[in-house]
Amino acid sequence: MAILVTGGAGYIGSHTVRWLQEAGEEVVVLDHLRTGHRKAVQHSPLIEGDIRDREELDRLFQTYSIEAVIHFAASSLVGESTQRPLDYYDNNINGTRTLLAAMADHGVDRIVFSSTAAVYGEPKRVPILETDSTAPASPYGETKWAIEHMLGWAEQAHGIRFVCLRYFNAAGAWDRDLGEDHDPETHLVPLVLKTALGQRETITVFGDDYPTPDGTCIRDYVHVKDLAHAHALALKRLREGGASGIYNLGSGTGFSVRQVIEEAERVTGRTITVTSGPRRAGDPAVLIASHERARQELGWEPTHTRLETIISSAWEWHYHHPDGFADEKGGGK
Numbered sequence: 034m035a036i037l038v039t040g041g042a043g044y045i046g047s048h049t050v051r052w053l054q055e056a057g058e059e060v061v062v063l064d065h066l067r068t069g070h071r072k073a074v075q076h077s078p079l080i081e082g083d084i085r086d087r088e089e090l091d092r093l094f095q096t097y098s099i100e101a102v103i104h105f106a107a108s109s110l111v112g113e114s115t116q117r118p119l120d121y122y123d124n125n126i127n128g129t130r131t132l133l134a135a136m137a138d139h140g141v142d143r144i145v146f147s148s149t150a151a152v153y154g155e156p157k158r159v160p161i162l163e164t165d166s167t168a169p170a171s172p173y174g175e176t177k178w179a180i181e182h183m184l185g186w187a188e189q190a191h192g193i194r195f196v197c198l199r200y201f202n203a204a205g206a207w208d209r210d211l212g213e214d215h216d217p218e219t220h221l222v223p224l225v226l227k228t229a230l231g232q233r234e235t236i237t238v239f240g241d242d243y244p245t246p247d248g249t250c251i252r253d254y255v256h257v258k259d260l261a262h263a264h265a266l267a268l269k270r271l272r273e274g275g276a277s278g279i280y281n282l283g284s285g286t287g288f289s290v291r292q293v294i295e296e297a298e299r300v301t302g303r304t305i306t307v308t309s310g311p312r313r314a315g316d317p318a319v320l321i322a323s324h325e326r327a328r329q330e331l332g333w334e335p336t337h338t339r340l341e342t343i344i345s346s347a348w349e350w351h352y353h354h355p356d357g358f359a360d361e362k363g364g365g366k
C-alpha cells in the first residue's frame with residue numbers, strides 16, 4: 034500500500050516525502066510541477082499531472098494501491114490570490130473536490146490536508162487556538178477554510194477521515210540538499226538570505242509602524258522538518274482509527290521581521306541592506322500558534338524552534354544552491 038502525496042515536488046511536500054521515505058513508507062507523488070521541482074523528489078515515482086484531472090486520478094488509483102492521501106497541491110500566495118481569486122477557487126477548491134470525489138469512488142478514506150494560519154485573518158488574541166474565530170482576509174485563506182468544511186461534509190457522506198494541519202510560517206531546509214525554491218519568491222526567510230548572497234540588493238520591510246515592540250510584524254516560524262514529522266504523526270492517528278481533527282502547527286514563539294534580518298546577519302556573517310517600505314495589504318501584526326492540541330492529540334513537539342537553527346538550516350541550502358534546483362546538473366526543473 035502506498036501513500037499518495039499531491040504537491041510532493043513542492044517545498045513542504047518534498048520534505049514530507051523524504052521523511053516518509055526514511056520511515057520506510059511507500060510514496061507516490063502527483064505534481065504538475067508549476068511551482069515544484071522534479072529534482073526535489075528522489076526514490077519515489079513522480080507522476081506529472083493535475084489534481085483537477087479526474088482521468089489522471091482514476092489511472093493513478095487504479096495503478097497504485099493507495100492507502101491514504103497527503104494533500105499539499107495548491108496555489109498558496111496570499112497577494113496573488115487577491116489578483117487572481119478565481120484561479121485560487123479553481124485550483125484549491127475544485128482541485129480538492131475532484132480529489133475527494135476520486136478518493137470516494139476508489140475507496141480511499143484517509144487524507145491529511147495542508148491548511149494555513151491564513152484561515153484566522155486578524156487574530157483577536159495570541160497564541161491562537163484552533164477554537165478561535167476564523168475570518169480569512171484573502172481568497173487564499175478563504176479557499177483553505179472552505180476546504181476544511183468540505184472535508185467535514187465529505188466525511189459525513191463518504192466516510193473519509195481527515196486531519197487538517199494549519200501551518201504557520203514554514204522555513205528551513207533539509208541539510209544542504211533539499212530546500213525552498215520558489216519563483217517568484219515571496220517568503221521572508223529566503224528573500225533575506227538571497228539578499229545576504231548578493232542576489233538582491235536589499236530586503237524591504239513591509240511596515241515598521243505595527244503595534245509590536247520594534248514596529249515590524251511578528252510571525253511564528255516553524256521548521257519544515259518539524260512540519261514533515263507532523264504529517265507522519267497525522268497519518269499514524271488516522272491509521273489507528275483516530276477521529277478527524279484540525280491542528281495548528283507553529284513553534285509557539287514569535288519573531289519580528291527585524292529579528293529575522295538581524296539573526297540572518299549573525300548566521301551568515303554578512304551585512305544585509307534593509308529598506309523600509311509600506312505595509313503589505315492583509316498582513317496581521319502578530320501571528321503565533323498554540324500547538325497544545327497537536328502536542329496532546331498527535332504527540333507532536335517541534336524540535337527546531339530556535340530562530341538561529343531555522344535560519345542556519347535555510348542558509349545551508351541557499352549557500353550551496355544559490356540558484357535552487359536549477360544549479361544542479363541538468364538545470365531547470
Ligand SMILES: NC(=O)c1ccc[n+]([C@@H]2O[C@H](COP(=O)([O-])OP(=O)(O)OC[C@H]3O[C@@H](n4cnc5c(N)ncnc54)[C@H](O)[C@@H]3O)[C@@H](O)[C@H]2O)c1
Nearest residue numbers: 040043044045065066067068069083084106107109147203
Ligand atoms: N509555505 C508556507 O509557509 C505555508 C503555510 C501554510 C500553508 N501552506 C500550504 O502548504 C502547501 C505546500 O506549500 P509550499 O510552500 O510547499 O508550496 P509549493 O508551491 O512549494 O508546493 C505546492 C506544490 O503543489 C503543486 N501543485 C499545485 N497545484 C497543483 C495541481 N493542481 N495539481 C498538481 N500539483 C499541483 C505545485 O507544483 C507544487 O509542487 C500548500 O497547500 C500551501 O497552501 C504553506
Ligand SMILES: O=c1ccn([C@@H]2O[C@H](COP(=O)(O)OP(=O)(O)O[C@H]3O[C@H](CO)[C@H](O)[C@H](O)[C@H]3O)[C@@H](O)[C@H]2O)c(=O)[nH]1
Nearest residue numbers: 109149150151201202219220221237238239250290313316
Ligand atoms: O519581502 C518581504 C517579505 C515578507 N515580509 C514580512 O515578513 C513576514 C512574513 O511574510 P511571508 O510572506 O514570509 O509569510 P506570510 O506570513 O505572509 O505567509 C505565510 O503564512 C501564511 C499564514 O500565516 C500563509 O499560510 C502563507 O501561505 C505563508 O506563506 C510578514 O510580516 C511580511 O510582511 C517583509 O517584510 N518583506
